[in-house]
Amino acid sequence: MQQQIKVWDPLVRIFHWGTAAAFAVAYLTEDDWLSLHTLAGYLVLAAVITRVLWGFIGTRHARFTDFVRGPSSVLGYVRDILHGHPKRHLGHNPAGGAMVVALLILMVLTSLSGLALYGGAELAGPLRELMAGAPPFWLEALEEGHELLANLTLLLVLLHVGGVILASLQHRENLVRAMFTGIKTRGSE
Ligand code: HEM
Numbered sequence: 788m789q790q791q792i793k794v795w796d797p798l799v800r801i802f803h804w805g806t807a808a809a810f811a812v813a814y815l816t817e818d819d820w821l822s823l824h825t826l827a828g829y830l831v832l833a834a835v836i837t838r839v840l841w842g843f844i845g846t847r848h849a850r851f852t853d854f855v856r857g858p859s860s861v862l863g864y865v866r867d868i869l870h871g872h873p874k875r876h877l878g879h880n881p882a883g884g885a886m887v888v889a890l891l892i893l894m895v896l897t898s899l900s901g902l903a904l905y906g907g908a909e910l911a912g913p914l915r916e917l918m919a920g921a922p923p924f925w926l927e928a929l930e931e932g933h934e935l936l937a938n939l940t941l942l943l944v945l946l947h948v949g950g951v952i953l954a955s956l957q958h959r960e961n962l963v964r965a966m967f968t969g970i971k972t973r974g975s976e
Contacts, residue, residue, distance in 0.1 A: 854878050
């Protein structure tokens, strides 16, 4: 009988689907629903800070040491994917791990630029005193930057979902279900 193993702990799963929902809400409400937009942005930032701390003290496959690899491992793994024979990993594979780090960094930058913009343009939020009196061209640049970062995050999310689908097909396992249940089957890794 194949052995079932718990890979993703509850914090990782709640973080994942919570972040996915909060990012979607923030992205879709950018113009018309500022209070909902900022609430969703705060949630993304709080979730990412929690996840980063968990990356140091969390369960085995949640830790950065379990899945953050150097550029040569990541590139080697991408080559294996393209050749159709990537090694299976129970946690994140090296390319998935690089994507996790990139997503975390972009989500922090997007939220912080949003907080700064909120402080400068709306005189609200924790950065309002720091940003009060910022010249208009700064605020315009910040607005452009915030939008660019949000769009880059969306681009990475699309690549991320594409990667998840590809890996699910190549290893004949349902990775999306595993991110809900936390469980994978021990096999050829
Ligand atoms: C329908 C959309 C999505 C699906 C189906 C999906 C699916 C998944 C799956 C299956 C994993 C685990 C990959 C593995 O087995 O190595 C994962 C991890 C991850 N995903 Fe997504 N994802 C989605 C949307 C998002 C969004 C919108 C974000 C962020 C804005 C995101 C950020 C992440 C992060 C940071 C991880 C790492 C989780 C951790 O280690 O804590 N995902 N995703």
